[in-house]
Amino acid sequence: MRRVVLKLSGEALASAASDETIDATTVDFLAREIAEAMDRGGLELAVVVGGGNIWRGATGAMAGMNRANSDLMGMLGTVINALALQDAIESHGRATRVMSAIGMDQVAEPYIRRRAVRHLEKGRVVIFAAGMGNPYFTTDTPAAQRAAEIEAAIVLKGTHGGVDGVYDHDPRTHPDAVKFTEISFDEVIAKDLRVMDMTAITFCKDNGLPLRVFDLMAEGNLGRALDGEPVGTLVR
Ligand code: UDP
Numbered sequence: 001m002r003r004v005v006l007k008l009s010g011e012a013l014a015s016a017a018s019d020e021t022i023d024a025t026t027v028d029f030l031a032r033e034i035a036e037a038m039d040r041g042g043l044e045l046a047v048v049v050g051g052g053n054i055w056r057g058a059t060g061a062m063a064g065m066n067r068a069n070s071d072l073m074g075m076l077g078t079v080i081n082a083l084a085l086q087d088a089i090e091s092h093g094r095a096t097r098v099m100s101a102i103g104m105d106q107v108a109e110p111y112i113r114r115r116a117v118r119h120l121e122k123g124r125v126v127i128f129a130a131g132m133g134n135p136y137f138t139t140d141t142p143a144a145q146r147a148a149e150i151e152a153a154i155v156l157k158g159t160h161g162g163v164d165g166v167y168d169h170d171p172r173t174h175p176d177a178v179k180f181t182e183i184s185f186d187e188v189i190a191k192d193l194r195v196m197d198m199t200a201i202t203f204c205k206d207n208g209l210p211l212r213v214f215d216l217m218a219e220g221n222l223g224r225a226l227d228g229e230p231v232g233t234l235v236r
Contacts, residue, residue, distance in 0.1 A: 003044040003120060003152045004226060006034075007143035007196075008216060010053035010081050012160035021053050022084045031088030033222040034125060038094050043226060044120035046150060048128045048143040049085055051077030057135065071135030075102060078139060082108070082129035095124040101133030101142070113149055120150070140200035148207045155209060156225050157196055158216025165213050165233035166195050182234045195235060210236040 012030065015023035037043060054077030060070030079100060086096045097119045100108035108129055109115065119126045132142040140157075147155045163171055164179070166188065171177040185205035188195055195201060195213055204211050214225045214232025224231045 002042055002226070003046075003150065004154055004156055005046045005048060005143055005147035005150070005152045006156045006158060006222070007048045007140060008050065008158045009139075009160060010050040010077060012158060012216060013049075013081055013084060014053040022081065027084050027088045028091075029219075030216070031085065031092050033216070033219070034089055035092035035094045037223045037226050038123070038125065040223065044123075046116065046120060046126040046128060046146065046152065047085065048131075048139055048146060049078055049081045050139040051075065051081055053077070054080060056138075068135040071137075072102075075130040075133065075135075078131060079104070079107065079129040082127045086127055089125055089127075095122075096127060097124050098127045098129050101128070101130040104130075116146075117150055137199065138197050140197040141203060144196075144200040144203040144207075144209060144211075148203070148209055152209075155204065155211045156222075157211060157213045158222065159213060159232075160215075160217050162215070164215035164218070164231075166193055166235065168193075170194070180233045181230055182236070185235060188235055195233075201235075204235070210234060 013022045013027050015026045051074045055073045057071030057074040061067040082098045086098050089096050098108040099111040099116055101111050103110055116126050128146050131137055131139045143155055166180045166183055167177040169177040185201060188201055212225055212232055212234050215221055221231055
């Protein structure tokens with residue numbers, strides 16, 4: 001049984017085609033990708049969802065807000081996204097549990113490692129909400145930290161903006177940027193490549209946790225990444 005953590009950004013739930021913070025068609029697409037991956041068997045999947053479509057702590061802090069308060073708003077945003085994803089995945093017939101790092105009994109289960117593992121063993125998709133519950137982080141770091149905690153084999157970082165892996169330069173501003181099929185954590189750090197937050201990168205490196213960065217919005221790509229096919233970039 002392969003245990004995997006999938007990190008998807010809040011913005012992956014939005015769409016350029018609609019003004020909605022959470023686009024129903026996009027969420028349905030993601031849920032179908034997840035359900036189809038689960039249907040193939042042999043997979044235990046935990047999802048860490050971001051909140052950037054709703055709020056980013058750093059944005060509020062830049063406008064003069066207290067950072068910790070602003071980050072709490074961001075974490076609450078991830079809970080909204082987690083509920084949207086839960087609903088969509090269940091509409092595709094897969095059982096799910098949302099586990100929140102911030103206590104909110106009426107909304108989600110509290111995050112308890114042993115319970116999360118039990119859900120995974122029972123074939124439920126576990127959605128980790130509210131990041132790690134601590135300010136001054138983004139959801140990249142809890143994706144890595146939770147993966148280590150539940151002994152996942154890999155972190156899959158699904159991208160959504162058309163950047164389908166790790167490049168030597170930002171491909172949106174450098175058309176000649178070259179994509180890496182595989183790269184080491186040391187090189188990502190040395191070249192300051194913006195794959196994930198550096199805190200998450202150093203955490204993965206220190207804990208020997210591989211990371212695959214791939215385009216989550218291409219149909220079937222999640223399944224390919226889960227099969228270990230060389231989609232995107234493998235960082236290890
Ligand atoms: N956040 C936090 N602690 C965490 C995870 C998230 O404070 O452990 C806050 C932080 O303000 C962050 C926001 O939640 O900006 C939304 O998460 P993120 O920016 O990672 O969303 P994404 O870019 O993945 O959509």
